[in-house]
Amino acid sequence: MITNPVYPTTGTGSSSSTGATSGSSTDPAAAQDRFLKLLVAQLNNQDPMNPMDNAQMTSQMAQINTVVGINSLNDTMEKMSSQFTAMQVLQGTSMIGRTVLAEGNTLGTPVEKISTAAFDLSGTAADVKVNITTASGTVVDTVTLGALDAGRHYFAWDSSKYTGDVSSLRFQVAAANGAAKVASTSLSPNLVVATSTTDGALTLELENGESMAYNKVKAVF
Numbered sequence: 711m712i713t714n715p716v717y718p719t720t721g722t723g724s725s726s727s728t729g730a731t732s733g734s735s736t737d738p739a740a741a742q743d744r745f746l747k748l749l750v751a752q753l754n755n756q757d758p759m760n761p762m763d764n765a766q767m768t769s770q771m772a773q774i775n776t777v778v779g780i781n782s783l784n785d786t787m788e789k790m791s792s793q794f795t796a797m798q799v800l801q802g803t804s805m806i807g808r809t810v811l812a813e814g815n816t817l818g819t820p821v822e823k824i825s826t827a828a829f830d831l832s833g834t835a836a837d838v839k840v841n842i843t844t845a846s847g848t849v850v851d852t853v854t855l856g857a858l859d860a861g862r863h864y865f866a867w868d869s870s871k872y873t874g875d876v877s878s879l880r881f882q883v884a885a886a887n888g889a890a891k892v893a894s895t896s897l898s899p900n901l902v903v904a905t906s907t908t909d910g911a912l913t914l915e916l917e918n919g920e921s922m923a924y925n926k927v928k929a930v931f
Contacts, residue, residue, distance in 0.1 A: 802905030802912045802924070810914065811929040812922055814898030815880045817842070819917065823870040827881055828897040828929075833860045835885035835892040840865050843880050850879070858885070862897075862929075877918075897928055 809818070817825040831838070840853040850872060853865050869876045885892040900922070904915035912924040 802914070805902045805905060805914060805924075805930070807902065808930050809899050809901050810916075810922070810927045811897045811899055811931075812926045813895060813928070814900075815882065815896040816898045816900075816918070817867065817876065817879050817881060818899035819901065820869050820876055823868060825867045825869050825876060825879075826864060827899060828862060828864045829883045830862050830895040830897065831858055831860050831885055832893040832895075834858070834887070836887045838863075838883065838885045838892075840867075841882045841884060842867055843882060844874070845878050845880060847880075850874075 811828055815827075817827050819825075827840075829840075834857075836857050838855040838858045840855065841849045842851040842853070843849050851867065853867055855863070855865060867881075869879075872879075881896065883894040883896060885894050900920075901917040902914045903917050906913045906915060906921075908921075908923070914922045914924060914927070916922060
């Protein structure tokens with residue numbers, strides 16, 4: 711009498727799967743095919759007096775289908791991720807030629823000798839000044855802005871009297887209420903000349919040769 715064979719578990723081999731290559735053993739579709747062949751063989755050779763447990767068979771089929779489904783989902787997500795990255799680059803082209811604000815202390819490229827930049831104040835300040843400095847910190851001019859509320863503020867500086875390289879200049883914001891200093895965040899404007907992606911995230915290529923992640927942008931104009 712033929713004895714009832716042990717029901718195969720997902721991913722295990724038997725005499726009918728001997729000789730399978732290591733590559734096919736990790737292929738969900740190949741694993742499902744081997745599973746179904748084993749299942750059919752067991753059904754054909756089971757003991758009529760002691761048939762296979764239907765609950766066990768259903769459980770095993772659910773397991774193999776789950777594995778195949780998860781792998782199919784992973785493939786779909788990878789394709790969607792690639793498409794999303796391509797869409798990001800395409801949408802990023804609309805940023806080319808635009809000026810973006812991000813944390814930094816460099817001045818914008820002069821337009822008719824006027825350089826601009828911005829800053830965020832953490833609170834109201836009675837006296838705000840912007841010092842224009844060289845890269846080494848030497849003050850070359852000061853822009854007096856007076857009292858300002860909390861929030862974002864822009865300023866312009868006339869560089870017509872400066873004989874050095876304007877592109878190397880920096881700025882420092884000095885804000886205070888009497889003796890108490892008011893914190894500020896300097897924001898530098900930069901022209902976007904190209905876009906790309908880094909690790910799936912949109913990256914902006916700036917006129918000054920630097921790159922910046924899109925999520926660092928504070929404003930676009």
